[in-house]
Amino acid sequence: MPDFAAATEPHRRELLAHCYRMLGSVQEAEDLVQDTLVRAWKAWPGYDPARASVRTWLYRIATNVCLTALEGRARRPLPSGLGRPSEDPAAPLTPSFEIPWLQPFPDARSDDPGRGTLRLALLAAMQTLPPKQRAVLILRDVLEFSAAEVAGFLDTTPASVNSALQRARAGLGGLSVEEVAEPADAAVRAVLDRYVRAFERADVAGLVGLLTDDVVMEMPPVPLWFRGRDDYGRFLERLFAVRGPDWRMTPATANGQPALVAYCRDGTGVYRLHTLQVFTVTKAGVAHNVVFADPAVLASFDLPATQPAARASDGRP
Numbered sequence: 001m002p003d004f005a006a007a008t009e010p011h012r013r014e015l016l017a018h019c020y021r022m023l024g025s026v027q028e029a030e031d032l033v034q035d036t037l038v039r040a041w042k043a044w045p046g047y048d049p050a051r052a053s054v055r056t057w058l059y060r061i062a063t064n065v066c067l068t069a070l071e072g073r074a075r076r077p078l079p080s081g082l083g084r085p086s087e088d089p090a091a092p093l094t095p096s097f098e099i100p101w102l103q104p105f106p107d108a109r110s111d112d113p114g115r116g117t118l119r120l121a122l123l124a125a126m127q128t129l130p131p132k133q134r135a136v137l138i139l140r141d142v143l144e145f146s147a148a149e150v151a152g153f154l155d156t157t158p159a160s161v162n163s164a165l166q167r168a169r170a171g172l173g174g175l176s177v178e179e180v181a182e183p184a185d186a187a188v189r190a191v192l193d194r195y196v197r198a199f200e201r202a203d204v205a206g207l208v209g210l211l212t213d214d215v216v217m218e219m220p221p222v223p224l225w226f227r228g229r230d231d232y233g234r235f236l237e238r239l240f241a242v243r244g245p246d247w248r249m250t251p252a253t254a255n256g257q258p259a260l261v262a263y264c265r266d267g268t269g270v271y272r273l274h275t276l277q278v279f280t281v282t283k284a285g286v287a288h289n290v291v292f293a294d295p296a297v298l299a300s301f302d303l304p305a306t307q308p309a310a311r312a313s314d315g316r317p
Contacts, residue, residue, distance in 0.1 A: 015059070016109060099223065247271075
């Protein structure tokens, strides 16, 4: 039988994505992957390759580790899942760290080919499902295990798995894996390039012109969220008035979606890390922007804390 580390290490990154889909937290997913591998190492002498591949065996362990971790736990929402949008872009931005917010996932942490199934809208919808339904949906529709395999994972029957899958799909409210696709990358990047240029000029009108009519902006851990171009624009006016008009934006990716990292210039002339912004871009423009400011979230992306005071190409002070 192959060495344990050699057999299991190739699956670590996709297990991280699996645990993240289940938990909605990168930090918790990392802990659960480690727990999975510890349990697998202890059980390795009894592993039978004739009964299941190493990958299938690891997914069974990981799924049950996640289900145990989710017992008695509240779901991880985004602000838009908690109530109606705010009508006051000038409302105090008071964070609520007691809420276990849904976190973004750094694309660099996974080579999972199903990155489209990591999108924030789909993950937020999955969080509303009971844990076992969530597990069935992920194992069947995302990872494409058979009903018989999933039944083995969960110690149930294929009929029960199929029934749970039907309920889980219905619980997503019409959202499916196939319906979260975006336009071609080149089209998305063109919109984001224009967004960057407008943001770095503090050009609110230019930014609003890139938005859909019913665009959504939300900012966990602040529980407020806004809908519509007018409120989005009014919030940006407030942001530039309070934090100043001098920003740097660098490209990133998260959850298989385009993202931007925002740096704001401070009084010493240094551009300091401010937020990670994860976008949904449609043919009509920017439809959703989830702005993450939690330091713990930013740390999981290994982002530089500062940017140079000037770019060689622009000569700005």
